[in-house]
Amino acid sequence: MGAICRGDPDALRTFLSAIVPQLLRVVRSVLGPEHPDLEDVAYEAAYAVVDGLPSFRGEGTVLHFACRVTVLSAMNVRRRDAAQKRALVRVPTELDDVELDAPNPEERAQASSLAPIVRELLATLPDTLAEALALHVVLGYTVAEIAQASRLPIETVRSRLRLAKQALRKRVLNNPALREAVDAGAEVEA
Amino acid sequence: MKDSVEDLSALARRGELDASQQRRLELALQSSSEARLLHRAGLDLDLAGSMLPGDDALAERVKRRVLLRVLPAVAPRRRRLVSWGVAAAAACLAVAAAAGAVTELRPLRALFGLSAPVPPAPVPPAPARQVAAHIVTTLPPSPSPAAQVAEPVASAVASARPAAQSSPKVPAPVDAGSPSELFASAAGARRRGKPQEAIVLYDALQSRFPSSPEANAADIALGMLRLSHGSARSALEHFSRYLAHNPRAELAPEALWGQGQALSSLGRQSEARRSFGSLLERYPDSPYASAARAKLEATKSGP
Numbered sequence: 001m002g003a004i005c006r007g008d009p010d011a012l013r014t015f016l017s018a019i020v021p022q023l024l025r026v027v028r029s030v031l032g033p034e035h036p037d038l039e040d041v042a043y044e045a046a047y048a049v050v051d052g053l054p055s056f057r058g059e060g061t062v063l064h065f066a067c068r069v070t071v072l073s074a075m076n077v078r079r080r081d082a083a084q085k086r087a088l089v090r091v092p093t094e095l096d097d098v099e100l101d102a103p104n105p106e107e108r109a110q111a112s113s114l115a116p117i118v119r120e121l122l123a124t125l126p127d128t129l130a131e132a133l134a135l136h137v138v139l140g141y142t143v144a145e146i147a148q149a150s151r152l153p154i155e156t157v158r159s160r161l162r163l164a165k166q167a168l169r170k171r172v173l174n175n176p177a178l179r180e181a182v183d184a185g186a187e188v189e190a
Numbered sequence: 191m192k193d194s195v196e197d198l199s200a201l202a203r204r205g206e207l208d209a210s211q212q213r214r215l216e217l218a219l220q221s222s223s224e225a226r227l228l229h230r231a232g233l234d235l236d237l238a239g240s241m242l243p244g245d246d247a248l249a250e251r252v253k254r255r256v257l258l259r260v261l262p263a264v265a266p267r268r269r270r271l272v273s274w275g276v277a278a279a280a281a282c283l284a285v286a287a288a289a290g291a292v293t294e295l296r297p298l299r300a301l302f303g304l305s306a307p308v309p310p311a312p313v314p315p316a317p318a319r320q321v322a323a324h325i326v327t328t329l330p331p332s333p334s335p336a337a338q339v340a341e342p343v344a345s346a347v348a349s350a351r352p353a354a355q356s357s358p359k360v361p362a363p364v365d366a367g368s369p370s371e372l373f374a375s376a377a378g379a380r381r382r383g384k385p386q387e388a389i390v391l392y393d394a395l396q397s398r399f400p401s402s403p404e405a406n407a408a409d410i411a412l413g414m415l416r417l418s419h420g421s422a423r424s425a426l427e428h429f430s431r432y433l434a435h436n437p438r439a440e441l442a443p444e445a446l447w448g449q450g451q452a453l454s455s456l457g458r459q460s461e462a463r464r465s466f467g468s469l470l471e472r473y474p475d476s477p478y479a480s481a482a483r484a485k486l487e488a489t490k491s492g493p
Contacts (some may be wrong), residue, residue, distance in 0.1 A: 007260075007261070009257070009261050012257065012260065012261065013253070013257065016252075016253040016256055016257065017253060020249040020252050020253050020256075021241065021245065021246075021249045023252075024241075024245055024248060024249055024252070025239040025240070025241065026239065028238065028239050028242075029235045029236075029238050029239035032238070033238065033242065038248075039248060039251060039252060042248075042249075042252045043252045043255045043256060046252055046253070046256045047256050047259055047260070050256060050260055113234045113237075113238070114227065114230055114231040114234045114235075115231070115234040115235050115237075115238040117231075118231045118234070118235060136196060136200065136228070136232065137228065137231045137232045137235050138235055138239070140200045140203045140204060140232060140236070141200060142193075142196065142197040142200045142201070143194055143196050143197055144197070145200075158194065158196075161196055161228075164228075165224040165225070165227065165228050166224065168224070168227050168228060168231060169223060169224045169227055172227055
């Protein structure tokens with residue numbers, strides 16, 4: 001890391017070669033594969049990682065740091081998109097009243113996938129819940145890892161994840177097609 | 191400590207569950223639809239984030255762009271390889287939006303956006319096409335969640351946005367990149383509503399690559415930006431310099447219009463009239479023609 005921070009071009013190239021494919025995956029998870037700004041967001045995120053390296057304190061791996069920076073960058077874009085869309089169509093901003101995106105090719109192709117609905121939640125949930133949800137479902141962090149990365153008590157993380165889960169369930173229950181697909185082969189609680 | 195269902199889910203997605211944990215996860219998922227949904231969401235996102243064909247090239251492009259931005263440029267000063275027409279087309283896009291900030295040019299935005307005679311660019315060479323593409327695709331700003339997240343990551347995200355800011359240990363973006371990269375960054379900053387940042391980047395472009403076509407076109411954008419911020423004298427220098435170096439270039443109508451506006455702001459009405467008159471005479475079909483005519487009429491009947 002020291003070599004990168006000192007501006008060593010070879011070290012920076014090596015570092016970018018290692019992390020950029022991972023960052024692309026994260027960006028695609030958050031924004032969806034069809035998002036027009038995929039490359040730009042990955043680029044901004046990669047730059048943010050490099051720019052933030054001097055402040056990296058060695059808590060967790062550099063890859064975790066990079067992925068978390070990228071999740072937050074992509075979520076920013078997602079939230080901005082959602083805000084712009086709301087402003088354009090003037091829909092109520094009440095969380096439960098916000099309609100899902102009109103079906104796009106990706107959503108049609110993956111009618112039973114929860115990815116689009118999670119992306120919506122990342123854009124519309126309060127920041128704290130959205131971040132906990134993203135770190136868990138996008139990066140696959142455990143509760144303890146989220147707590148460490150976010151510098152929060154474990155119970156706070158649990159509470160946020162619980163609220164995010166409730167929001168996810170509510171969204172799914174409001175979507176008949178998705179509910180049917182998700183519940184196939186599994187019993188649903190009352 | 192006993193693993194929660196979220197922990198078991200995370201470990202399962204990494205393939206790190208032992209048999210006992212696997213059984214506990216299955217039980218937990220059977221008994222809770224919320225847990226089942228969250229686990230399923232994670233699996234779906236793992237799938238959505240898979241590598242796709244073409245990702246290698248995409249990753250390479252991203253890497254190259256970051257390197258261009260972070261590392262100091264070492265390439266020698268470029269000659270004017272990019273065609274004037276294409277550079278002008280890119281600049282027109284920039285100027286069109288910059289014009290939006292100038293009240294009196296506002297009616298012309300539609301002309302620029304819809305039917306303005308953007309100089310023909312049959313087959314743009316790559317660098318200029320890149321400039322134009324960046325102007326169109328540069329991301330608008332997003333509010334950072336910095337206030338609610340841990341400091342190192344939050345500051346990394348936040349500090350990466352303004353192109354002119356950088357950590358002391360990483361070279362500033364203005365020190366890096368080709369003329370087209372700098373031009374694109376500047377245009378992007380302007381489009382994001384950050385005129386000061388755009389001015390810094392355009393200035394950097396002109397000082398580092400003074401003979402590049404992008405630096406030339408930047409005179410128009412800089413002139414418009416400075417004019418819209420009340421720096422008429424400085425704006426006038428930009429427009430006049432552009433005209434002195436490129437009296438018949440594609441952006442001459444814009445330069446004449448800006449020159450007239452700047453002179454008018456400085457109270458030099460007779461000189462402003464000459465600029466507007468010259469614009470009408472040389473470019474009667476320009477989108478600025480009717481506005482220039484109106485200006486001439488107004489100053490003729492004015493006090």
